[in-house]
Each structure stands twice: as C-alpha cells, then as structure tokens.
Amino acid sequence: MTKRDMIFPAGRQALYEINRYSAAIRSGDLLFVSGQVGSREDGSPEPNFESQVQLAFDNLAAVLKAAGSTFDDIVDVTTFHTDPENQFETIMAVKNRIFDKSPYPNWTAVGVNWLAGFDFEIKVIARLPQPA
Known part of the structure; x- marks a missing residue:
C-alpha cells in the first residue's frame, strides 16, 4: 500500500x-489538495470577490510549494461558486492569469449554495515532479 x-x-x-x-x-507521485478559499490570516473571508478568488489561488500556491510543486503540475481542478452566472467573468480573469499556457488542466466548475462564508473554493490534483 502506498x-x-x-x-x-x-x-x-x-x-x-x-x-x-x-x-x-x-x-x-500524486498530490490531492483540499479545497482552498480566499481566507485572510485570521481565517475570515476576503470581502472583495476578485481579491477572494486571487487569495484562494495564493493559498493554493502555498500548499503546492510546501509539496515541492507548482501550478504547472496540476492535472485536475474543481472549483465551487456560490453565484456562477455573476462570478464567472471574474473567476475566469484570475484563472486565466494563473493557467496562461497549454496544456491546461482539466476543470470542473460546480455551483453551490454555501461555502462557510466564502464565495469561491478551489481543489486540485497534481502530479508531483520526479527527481532526475
């Protein structure tokens, strides 16, 4: 067993x-990352939506870094949105800055009605780099 x-x-x-x-x-060689939200240092949600999305990606980057990984290693993304229709453009702007070149990871977006006070959450699976 692994x-x-x-x-x-x-x-x-x-x-x-x-x-x-x-x-x-x-x-x-797989990394399964729990959902990351745009939480401030004290755990509270960032009130500005675009900043909350960016902070969720920043928090994700910190988890990836702790594992010796980067956004380039991500193969699968699942995002959760409390108001997908109205949030989509903002989310795409941040997402497209992060994943700016092909090959892009898989992506599933899910509309939800509650995220514990947050409006966006992202979870990923990454394949970890192998030592040369």
Whole structure:
C-alpha cells in the first residue's frame, strides 16, 4: 500500500488541526489538495470577490510549494461558486492569469449554495515532479 504523507503550508497547520483535515495528501507521485478559499490570516473571508478568488489561488500556491510543486503540475481542478452566472467573468480573469499556457488542466466548475462564508473554493490534483 502506498504511504500517505500530510502536507501543510507554513503557518497554517493550526487551522487544519482545528478542523481535522490535511491541506494536502501526497500519495505516490500524486498530490490531492483540499479545497482552498480566499481566507485572510485570521481565517475570515476576503470581502472583495476578485481579491477572494486571487487569495484562494495564493493559498493554493502555498500548499503546492510546501509539496515541492507548482501550478504547472496540476492535472485536475474543481472549483465551487456560490453565484456562477455573476462570478464567472471574474473567476475566469484570475484563472486565466494563473493557467496562461497549454496544456491546461482539466476543470470542473460546480455551483453551490454555501461555502462557510466564502464565495469561491478551489481543489486540485497534481502530479508531483520526479527527481532526475
């Protein structure tokens, strides 16, 4: 059986301990990242929607970095939106800055009615770089 390793970005492990989940799990050469939101240092949502989306991507980048990975290693993306029709243009602007070249990862967008006070969440699966 493949061993599972927990991954935590610097300075945020307490948040995950309180809620009893891992920021990410490394299993073999795959990284499964829990949903990341646009939370400030104190855990509260960033009120400006575009900034909240950008902060969710920034928080995702911190988890990827902790695992020795980058956005280029992502193969699958799932995003959750509280108001997809009205948020789509803003989300796409941020997403397209991050994933700016082909090959793009798979992407599934899901409309939801509650995200614990947030309006956007992103979770990913990445294939970890292998040592040369």
